[in-house]
Every structure is written in structure tokens, then in C-alpha cells.
Amino acid sequence: GFDILPEVWRFDCNPAAYRTGEDGKLVKYASAGKGPSEVIATPVIYNKRVYIATGQDPEHGQGVGALSCIDATGSGDISKSGIVWQYTDLHRSISTVAIA
Incomplete structure (x- = not known):
């Protein structure tokens, strides 16, 4: 690839529990086997936090x-250290977060 912008941090939006089946084995996904959901909507940044909904097109x-909700002040892989909170009681989403 091209090193145009340096990576400051990365965050895996797919909870670890989404990667394994009931038998404890890794689930293979069509998206290069990386996970069940991807970022479709626009992330919202407010007060050094990133709010992001992940999912897939509900038509699937x-x-x-x-x-x-991710603390954007870290560096490197912040998948564990950068989580402020995560709500998993929803299905696929293509919506952008709104902050009131």
C-alpha cells in the first residue's frame, strides 16, 4: 500500500464474541474472514471520542x-484500552450517530 497518512491508532469495532460460534471455533465471514460487521456510516467525533455504529446493509x-464509543487520545491498537462503552443489543446498522 501507500504510506500517505501515518496510522495514529486502530480499533476493532467487532466485539470478540462476534468472531466465534457456539462451538468456540472462529466463524468465517465473507469479508475476508475478518468479522461480521464493517463501518458503513460516518463516524462522529466529539470531545476526543469517536462514536461509531457498525453492521451490514440490512438488505442482507x-x-x-x-x-x-472510543477514546481517540490513545495510540497503536486501542481495541481494548480505548473502549469507553459498547452497546451490542442491536442488529445491523447503517445509521450515523447523532449527539444531542
């Missing part, structure tokens, strides 16, 4: 999603 049927 039922699936899992997550709404995450």
Missing part, C-alpha cells in the same frame, strides 16, 4: 452490530 438479512 439479520446480523449483529455494535455501537461503540
